[in-house]
Amino acid sequence: MHYNEVKKNRKLSRKRDQRRALLKGLAANLILKEKIKTTEAKAKEVRPLVERLITKAKKGDFNSARYVAKILPAKAVARLIKEVAPRYANRPGGYTRIIKIASRRGDGVGVAIIELV
Numbered sequence: 655m656h657y658n659e660v661k662k663n664r665k666l667s668r669k670r671d672q673r674r675a676l677l678k679g680l681a682a683n684l685i686l687k688e689k690i691k692t693t694e695a696k697a698k699e700v701r702p703l704v705e706r707l708i709t710k711a712k713k714g715d716f717n718s719a720r721y722v723a724k725i726l727p728a729k730a731v732a733r734l735i736k737e738v739a740p741r742y743a744n745r746p747g748g749y750t751r752i753i754k755i756a757s758r759r760g761d762g763v764g765v766a767i768i769e770l771v
Contacts, residue, residue, distance in 0.1 A: 664695050677703055682730040684750075685738055689769035697752045697768040708749045711739035738770065 666673055680700040683690050685707075692700075707725065710718045711734045723731045742749050753767045 664699050666695060666699065678725060681707065682726050684768060684770065685726065685730045685734050688738075689767060691755075691765065691767050693758075694752070694754060694764040694766045697766040701750050701752065701768065705747065705749055707734065708739055708742060709747070711735050712743060714739070 666676065668676060676696070677700055680690065680692060680696060681704050684700065684704055703725075707722055710721050712718075714735070719731070719735060722734060726734065749771055751769050751771050753769070755765050755767060757763060758765050
């Protein structure tokens, strides 16, 4: 299942292409930095994408690498396949954690930290 095949998801006040680019960027940063601070809605949207990518990368075959490379930049793909995915080899899912923190001062939107467990 590709990240754009989910039927019901948040629009995040963006058009489709901008939304896809945002999710790709968030996913890449989460894989590279292992912890990012973003809004609750964005964190909840990027979580299934990252979980799917890690599950695919755990297989370690060529097709999985191509699938991941289709979505993420090369630097994130290398880190995902070499470092992140092997760490979760025996874990059947639930690779991310969302921690809600205080609302943002300017507009009051909920802010969360999403991190790899």
